[in-house]
Amino acid sequence: MDPRLIPVKLPSSQYDICIHSAEGPSGHSLIQLGSQMRARGLSGKALVVSHPVIAKHFAAGLMQGLQTAGFTAQLCLLPAGERFKTPRSIAKIHDAALAFGLERSSTLIALGGGVIGDMAGFAAATWLRGIPFVQVPTSLLAMVDASIGGKTGVNHPKGKNLIGAFHQPRLVWIDPTVLKTLPGREFSSALAEVIKYGVIQAPDVFEFLEDRPKLSRYADFTPADLQHLLVRSAECKAWVVQQDEKEGGLRAILNYGHTLGHALESVTHYRRYLHGEAVAIGMVAAGEIAQRIGWWSVAEAERQRRLIEKAGLPSQWPTGIPWEAVLQAMQADKKVKQGRIRFILPHQIGQAELTDQVNLEQVRAAVEAITAA
Numbered sequence: 164m165d166p167r168l169i170p171v172k173l174p175s176s177q178y179d180i181c182i183h184s185a186e187g188p189s190g191h192s193l194i195q196l197g198s199q200m201r202a203r204g205l206s207g208k209a210l211v212v213s214h215p216v217i218a219k220h221f222a223a224g225l226m227q228g229l230q231t232a233g234f235t236a237q238l239c240l241l242p243a244g245e246r247f248k249t250p251r252s253i254a255k256i257h258d259a260a261l262a263f264g265l266e267r268s269s270t271l272i273a274l275g276g277g278v279i280g281d282m283a284g285f286a287a288a289t290w291l292r293g294i295p296f297v298q299v300p301t302s303l304l305a306m307v308d309a310s311i312g313g314k315t316g317v318n319h320p321k322g323k324n325l326i327g328a329f330h331q332p333r334l335v336w337i338d339p340t341v342l343k344t345l346p347g348r349e350f351s352s353a354l355a356e357v358i359k360y361g362v363i364q365a366p367d368v369f370e371f372l373e374d375r376p377k378l379s380r381y382a383d384f385t386p387a388d389l390q391h392l393l394v395r396s397a398e399c400k401a402w403v404v405q406q407d408e409k410e411g412g413l414r415a416i417l418n419y420g421h422t423l424g425h426a427l428e429s430v431t432h433y434r435r436y437l438h439g440e441a442v443a444i445g446m447v448a449a450g451e452i453a454q455r456i457g458w459w460s461v462a463e464a465e466r467q468r469r470l471i472e473k474a475g476l477p478s479q480w481p482t483g484i485p486w487e488a489v490l491q492a493m494q495a496d497k498k499v500k501q502g503r504i505r506f507i508l509p510h511q512i513g514q515a516e517l518t519d520q521v522n523l524e525q526v527r528a529a530v531e532a533i534t535a536a
């Protein structure tokens with residue numbers, strides 16, 4: 164498969180998303196990262212943030228490549244999972260940065276899923292007021308979404324991603340061969356964000372997924388299909404971020420399904436749902452709300468629900484979640500304006516918009532309509 168390069172051009176920076184699946188002796192291409200970083204002007208010390216499972220699979224080749232390219236590299240390992248996406252983990256990265264002597268010209272590298280990427284990015288944004296940062300996403304969700312666009316941060320006990328910064332990476336290195344070891348549930352979770360691109364802006368992506376006979380596992384995709392999925396996802400995200408880096412307007416569409424999705428993750432204490440699973444339920448709920456305000460037809464909402472289920476994702480709101488808790492969590496959403504909760508809702512497959520024209524009774528009725536019997 165030929166490598167693909169997708170540039171992200173922003174007012175104050177520019178970087179490449181490299182999709183490169185050529186296998187090296189270690190079974191992946193991460194050994195090349197060091198020389199690619201050198202080619203982009205990076206040098207000196209590199210602190211690789213990861214967690215033990217990922218590091219066991221992929222760190223050796225990456226570290227070897229960094230050393231060959233002249234970097235002095237060290238690993239900083241953190242526990243895995245959304246529950247550890249906290250300020251405490253950031254303090255651990257900062258401690259490691261201090262002990263290793265990371266300077267302003269040094270680089271932080273995120274080797275992992277979206278949790279590691281968001282945390283390493285935030286640590287890079289805040290260490291010495293901002294040092295270079297490179298994303299090496301190893302989960303599908305991080306490849307299609309989290310590693311691109313510079314949103315970094317951690318959770319607050321009262322809400323998702325409430326503490327963070329915009330800090331763009333210098334390079335995003337995507338090697339789909341690393342997905343062979345990704346658990347199936349994590350693969351499905353990522354498809355929620357890809358379906359999101361289909362609904363908000365890219366009918367071709369939606370149809371591409373609809374046309375696959377099966378799509379819930381790595382093995383359901385040929386290398387060419389997977390490459391297509393990664394390229395189109397990166398293009399979709401880059402297209403939005405290039406126009407609105409800091410979410411002054413358009414970028415909010417990337418939050419489709421997230422208003423209720425983030426609330427659901429938070430009220431279930433990040434233990435019950437993966438991010439993409441909660442977003443999938445949030446998208447079904449948003450489809451239901453859109454129907455109620457006359458933006459969407461029953462047929463389109465049904466089409467979205469079918470694709471979500473085909474991807475192996477949940478489509479029903481769980482029973483036993485107190486509505487007051489959901490409301491409180493939604494109040495902490497970053498799209499809230501003058502106290503009003505706002506939603507991204509679809510007009511048709513391929514077009515969605517931010518609106519405050521939804522009342523909470525409509526939201527509650529939509530949630531009840533999709534609650535498991």
Ligand SMILES: NC(=O)c1ccc[n+]([C@@H]2O[C@H](COP(=O)([O-])OP(=O)(O)OC[C@H]3O[C@@H](n4cnc5c(N)ncnc54)[C@H](O)[C@@H]3O)[C@@H](O)[C@H]2O)c1
Nearest residue numbers: 243276277278279301302304305308309314341344345438
């Ligand atoms: N910054 C953004 O723009 C953005 C966008 C979307 C999501 N996110 C954030 O991303 C996070 C979700 O990311 P995620 O779904 O990658 O979760 P994650 O980072 O928890 O990774 C999922 C799990 O898969 C494991 N894993 C990752 N790659 C693997 C591989 N190649 N082989 C074996 N195991 C592997 C990880 O160790 C982890 O246990 C959430 O915190 C979400 O808020 C951020």
Ligand SMILES: O=C(O)C(=O)C[C@@H](O)[C@H](O)[C@H](O)COP(=O)(O)O
Nearest residue numbers: 308312314323324414417418421497
């Ligand atoms: O990049 C964005 O912008 C997104 O909204 C992408 C989302 O998929 C992602 O989950 C993001 O972290 C949510 O951002 P938040 O600002 O609602 O925390």
Ligand SMILES: [Zn+2]
Nearest residue numbers: 356421438442
């Ligand atoms: Zn998301």
